[in-house]
Amino acid sequence: MKDSSEYLKKRAFFDSLLTIYGRKPVLEALEDPELPVHKLHLASSNRRDQLISRMESLAEERQIEISYLDRKELSRISKNSRQDQGVALDLALPNYGNYKAFLLKNEAKTYELLALDGITNPQNLGMIIRSACAGGVDGILLPRKGCAQIDPLVIKASTGTLFKTQILRCDILADALSDFRDSGARICGLSSHASMTLAEVPGNKPTIFVLGNETRGVSDAVTKQCNELVRIPMQNGVESLNVAVTAALISFRRQL
């Protein structure tokens, strides 16, 4: 029993780590005193230039552990050997973690989330985070499968809002949505063919709006978990909007 509870605790801790990589993003994160950092990973093959020295001294100042690894081990941590430039950083973000903790904590509340299904373009993911944060949604449900992952491009496109936004991780989106539905949330899939409009969605329940891939829309497996399909009414026969624009219209709809 003790072992399994320790395992779960450890797992929850690692779930809450966001690993970023690349010299510029890592240096910027180290320079921001508000970002809680867990560990700095450096490839021992790195040439010891100014940037690396600056990272080391920032880590020392902030009492952050540094681990020196060979190139191959580092790429196992960054999961992107082509772009990590020999540098990775674990962030311990308070707003980042598995969706289950959020579900437990908020079951009785009328939260509003966005869920992303097959959003593969990092530029769009960053813009969605920025728009949703500015519009004040309570979080973004981001599956590990089938979506762009949080990498330096996404961080850049989110223009600093990533660290203010509750990012809820799950493995498979349909499974997570099923859990939310069981707990009483309304799952609304965005679809241009729906008859219900966004304005008609009542605000009396926790609600999750699912945004699908720009070309294919919401997938079949995810559509099965939706209580409603919802559309944004459009003029001039336009059939679709950029997904980050859709995210913004949902997030801001009660404030404009």
Place this chain on the structure above:
Amino acid sequence: MKDSSEYLKKRAFFDSLLTIYGRKPVLEALEDPELPVHKLHLASSNRRDQLISRMESLAEERQIEISYLDRKELSRISKNSRQDQGVALDLALPNYGNYKAFLLKNEAKTYELLALDGITNPQNLGMIIRSACAGGVDGILLPRKGCAQIDPLVIKASTGTLFKTQILRCDILADALSDFRDSGARICGLSSHASMTLAEVPGNKPTIFVLGNETRGVSDAVTKQCNELVRIPMQNGVESLNVAVTAALISFRRQL
């Protein structure tokens, strides 16, 4: 007198032409029977391959004039010798032309326009057109100076909505806005420092919302022409939105 009125007529006609270039965009435009085409320009140095033959036969079918020019003359028409691929096409769009005609025709109406000040990213320009068209604004005021121009990238990012949107051209934005203001329109510059919010802008007058450069905002010369500065209220301390997202929130604000 006759000469000057013919000159003005001719000038108005050329103002209403949109010249696009590049093999793929030109072929797609020729294949769309709904797009009114004025003239096809081909560099006589083009290798006569399948694509060029297809353009020629489409032009013949549609009774569109073809002019064969040397490479240098063609680049004077495309204004982009690096990307025209020896091909340019004049579109005679009904929704495209100088703003003065729009002003004359709509003086008594309560139209709503977006005006673009220093939007240099073609991706953003395309997305603005797409969002504004879907949201139903009456037109977009696009100056020749300081903004991205309508090129194949913009057409692609607008996903077919460019040809459904009233694009009003002007040379210098501040001058055009001054004309609109004189005719009774309210000019609202978007600014994150404004005290008035978007929801507080009354709908009783023709209104132009000015969107500025993502980094620098609305320029000083244009700000001088604004009756109001307006902001979109944001949560979580977010300071700015992507400009296409802002365009969408303005365009959709009464329909969500």
